[in-house]
Amino acid sequence: MKKRIGVVADDVTGANDIGVMFRKGGYRSAVFPLSLLSLCDLKEECEELDAVIIDTDSRFDDPRTAADKVAQATRLLQELPCDRYFNKTCSVFRGNIGAEFDSMQDVLGVSCSMVIAGFPGNGRTTVDGVHYVYGTRLEDSQFRTDPIHPMDISFLPDIMSRQTDRKINQITWEDLDKGLEHVIGKKEELKKQCAYILFDIRHQEDLKLVARAVADEINLCGSSAIGEELPAAIREMCEDGQDPVFLIAGSLTRQSIAQTEYLRGKGYPVITFDTETIFDEEAFSREEERLAGEALKAMKQAPLVLVHSAQQPERVQATKEKGQKLGFTHEEIGKRISGCLCRVTRRVLTETGCRKLVVAGGDTSAAVTGELEIYRMEIGEEIEAGVPAMTGKTNLGEMSLVLKSGSFGSESFLEKAARYV
Structure with missing residues (x-):
């Protein structure tokens, strides 16, 4: 059987974005605005879904409000229940990144989350932790002049550290080039040391490898692109230890x-x-x-x-x-x-x-x-x-x-x- 994934997204277009990624991977997906959940029975509506996405519309809230919304949405997903949880954010990390990541971690009781910001299909890549938009460093891209969230640095751990005190570490392209076994081994070692592991992503093949490396993780964070590769990685993992x-x-x-x-x-x-x-x-x-x-x-x-x-x-x-x-x-x-x-x-x-x-x-x-x-x-x-x-x-x-x-x-x-x- 497929594994159900619960997603908390900070805006509706991002919710749709990750929904279509999961759909491309073969998962039935639907989006539910948090503010309108009183109009339906969420458990009943989600019986046949593989990816349940709650839009908190929290990107422009203050950090405390955003964190509260994420906590509420995560608890609702837990009641369904879900097997894995994903905090979907902007692909260039605008918004309440740290507050929302921390909030989901706290509700789930997870000590370490996987963070993937890369979206090669839309020109977002990460190399040595530095984020690029169509080959241009984030701080030199159009997002530098964003009226609400101006992105004036490109190093993703520094962007996160502005909003969270929790330790961040990285798995870089050099690790990815050493293969899946190495990446999984390093991931397990880093999980003992930090709250967030940030992955480099240069191209779609990196996404496929990272999806396989994190398919067993309870909590993922970041942009939507990994959603396209994750269903196949989960299926592969389940087949390796397949029930008879x-x-x-x-x-x-x-x-x-x-x-x-x-x-x-x-x-x-x-x-x-x-x-x-x-x-x-x-x-x-x-x-x-x-x-x-x-x-x-x-x-x-x-x-x-x-x-x-x-x-x-x-x-x-x-x-x-x-x-x-x-x-x-x-x-x-x-x-x-x-x-x-x-x-x-x-x-x-x-x-x-x-x-x-x-x-x-x-x-x-x-x-x-x-x-x-x-x-x-x-x-x-x-x-x-x-x-x-x-x-x-x-x-x-x-x-x-x-x-x-x-x-x-x-x-x-x-x-x-x-x-x-």
Whole structure:
């Protein structure tokens, strides 16, 4: 799942600016003026958003008022809640920079924040802490004569130090050129020493690298440009330590059989449901417990785990014949099999907290949808012909979901779908 980012912006155009950056990165974003929040239920309005931006309209306030507005907005974002927080300011640091940064830090209880002012797409670059506008030092640019916030110095730490007493340190272009591992190492060391780490940015590649270096940080500050690169960096970070995906298959089509064997051949845990046990209550109960136990154990060790009903023709036929002798209809046999798969699914999702599910088979998909009470499924991108990724809302919470017809999909589809969610 995507991570929700809460943004506090000091003016409406800046709020829109960072909103479009996050949108370019694939995040649904919306702007809410702080002064008008009484007109809506913020939590309800933000349910489907990935970036929630509150405009405080505080750039021209006195520092105390600006800090109070930021504190109020940050607390509202915490109530949603959000995973990360961003204090969006002017790209040349006009406004109440120090007061607003300090205020968000205090509310979040964060000891060190990342500061990125560079916006290469709009000509703002930072080299050795000196800020440039289309190659001209900030103090020599058009912003020197700004009527409200004249920018008469170019060294960003000095601009910040006019408004905050907290220690500022830098990661420069020389650090960036040494690569991601070096930057992360230096960042972690500096976090022990200072309240703010300011990053040089010369071009978009620097932004990409810095986004990867700060993707795990709770609090970022500065201009909007990093917002374009941050979603991809967060996705990459989450994939590196990705939660496992749970897959179930009740389909007996040749496509689903090939997809199951593909996973088995790749070495993924593939757990087979002995469907002949469903006619003896004690054996059936033991089999369900075995399936759940093996799946739960495998989920701790593998990126994806598949539980599937027996698919070999001889075993399928043996189940049918045994059921017929005992007076079970084909429908009753199917319901027993899908019911077990559903109960195992609910238990695995409940006990592991996993919210990533792929289901193969139309009947099985319908049964799982009912079992988990998935009452809303938002259609996402098509993974393969006729099969979309979805975001499901259920009594277990929001989940990433793929429901596949048994006869759809390439041999590698289940692996592809698991990686997608």
